[in-house]
Amino acid sequence: MRSFLYLASLVAAAEPFWNEPDTGLETFLSGTNWTEGTQPALKDIRGIPDFDFAARQKLDNQQYSFYRTASAGEYSYRNNLEIWSKVKFRARMLTDVTKVNETLATQILGYNFSAPIFIAPAARGAYADPERAELNFVEASGSENTLYTAALYASKTIEELAAVKSNNTLNGPQVIFQQIYTNSNLSVTWDQIARAERTGAKAIVWTIDAPATSVRHRAARYDTTNANAVTSALTWDIYDQMKNRTSLPIIPKGISTVEDALVAIEKGVKAIYISNHGARQLDHSPSPLEIAYEIHRNAPEVFKKVEVLADSGVRYGADVLKLLALGVKAVGLGRPFMYANTYGLEGVTKAIQILKQEIASDAAQAGIHDIQNISPKVLNTRALEADVYIMED
Numbered sequence: 598m599r600s601f602l603y604l605a606s607l608v609a610a611a612e613p614f615w616n617e618p619d620t621g622l623e624t625f626l627s628g629t630n631w632t633e634g635t636q637p638a639l640k641d642i643r644g645i646p647d648f649d650f651a652a653r654q655k656l657d658n659q660q661y662s663f664y665r666t667a668s669a670g671e672y673s674y675r676n677n678l679e680i681w682s683k684v685k686f687r688a689r690m691l692t693d694v695t696k697v698n699e700t701l702a703t704q705i706l707g708y709n710f711s712a713p714i715f716i717a718p719a720a721r722g723a724y725a726d727p728e729r730a731e732l733n734f735v736e737a738s739g740s741e742n743t744l745y746t747a748a749l750y751a752s753k754t755i756e757e758l759a760a761v762k763s764n765n766t767l768n769g770p771q772v773i774f775q776q777i778y779t780n781s782n783l784s785v786t787w788d789q790i791a792r793a794e795r796t797g798a799k800a801i802v803w804t805i806d807a808p809a810t811s812v813r814h815r816a817a818r819y820d821t822t823n824a825n826a827v828t829s830a831l832t833w834d835i836y837d838q839m840k841n842r843t844s845l846p847i848i849p850k851g852i853s854t855v856e857d858a859l860v861a862i863e864k865g866v867k868a869i870y871i872s873n874h875g876a877r878q879l880d881h882s883p884s885p886l887e888i889a890y891e892i893h894r895n896a897p898e899v900f901k902k903v904e905v906l907a908d909s910g911v912r913y914g915a916d917v918l919k920l921l922a923l924g925v926k927a928v929g930l931g932r933p934f935m936y937a938n939t940y941g942l943e944g945v946t947k948a949i950q951i952l953k954q955e956i957a958s959d960a961a962q963a964g965i966h967d968i969q970n971i972s973p974k975v976l977n978t979r980a981l982e983a984d985v986y987i988m989e990d
């Protein structure tokens with residue numbers, strides 16, 4: 598009995614984990630004619646986490662589990678979502694922020710985009726929209742002038758995605774990047790890269806954090822575990838070979854330490870992509886905020902020498918600003934766009950618009966007048982300092 602009471606008191610004392618914070622959506626819906634198991638009207642979606650709730654209403658358990666799954670005990674998944682609150686804003690008041698909207702636009706590898714956000718590569722878009730799948734990602738990114746990074750295991754082929762690119766963006770023809778996994782038979786990989794080049798992709802995003810199948814219990818229940826079932830040998834030597842095969846910039850995706858960021862620079866990359874793959878690969882891998890902070894503390898020059906992209910656990914404009922303040926150039930989201938795609942093109946477009954609006958509003962609230970040049974002083978990072986890894990000389 599005593600041990601039961603002890604356990605009960607521990608549970609009561611533990612902070613609950615919110616997959617989506619309670620923002621009043623369900624309370625609101627209960628006052629309408631919405632019924633459980635149907636999607637709320639898109640107009641009632643106010644924030645990015647609402648799309649997760651909405652997707653659960655539409656997708657079957659197997660489909661939702663594939664999108665939602667993370668590895669092992671999902672400690673990194675929860676950390677990805679919760680870490681943001683450890684870093685508080687130090688908002689300066691009475692700084693003129695009236696022109697902040699004009700500073701949302703950015704460049705990634707020399708291409709122009711309307712905002713420092715992008716759709717991260719994620720497989721199996723057809724679960725959300727069986728007919729149009731990732732075509733919605735291409736089209737929404739085209740009309741919103743943001744970047745789309747196509748996944749190798751997208752439901753649509755490289756060619757099908759290229760066929761719906763817009764010709765009328767800030768760059769003229771729409772710019773998309775192509776993600777690849779290297780196959781243990783490298784000739785398959787070279788062929789995939791050649792197809793991406795032929796169809797006009799402007800960079801190869803090379804996923805380096807999936808050297809083996811990952812432990813994903815939630816999805817394994819439905820026999821749906823990995824997008825990348827091909828266990829691949831991953832080495833920097835393959836990067837050298839790839840460089841000889843393509844003139845496109847190669848962006849290693851899945852950098853999680855300062856050491857690997859530095860090796861990537863030595864190898865001559867133009868950009869790196871920090872990520873823990875949405876916590877889908879290795880449980881207890883760090884969040885992008887922790888990785889960016891590790892780099893910022895040990896080798897801040899990295900952010901000047903190469904462009905740094907980042908993703909994992911980003912759900913709000915404020916999260917984006919925190920990464921930008923540490924020197925990140927553009928921030929990706931995976932699950933949120935997969936969930937938004939349950940509303941098709943309109944849903945994906947709305948997700949991009951929500952993020953743009955939140956980034957600009959929160960920048961103003963935080964006293965940031967230029968989103969492209971945010972001082973790290975806008976952040977109180979003392980809580981990260983306690984855990985950060987410091988490289989030895």
Ligand SMILES: Cc1cc2nc3c(=O)[nH]c(=O)nc-3n(C[C@H](O)[C@H](O)[C@H](O)COP(=O)(O)O)c2cc1C
Nearest residue numbers: 664717718719720748804874875909910930931932
């Ligand atoms: C359903 C799903 C499929 C994914 N497929 C891929 C993939 O094929 N290649 C890849 O590099 N990353 C893949 N990712 C990881 C994303 O690119 C990204 O790193 C991750 O989703 C970011 O975390 P977030 O979902 O919390 O935003 C996938 C993520 C999800 C949710």
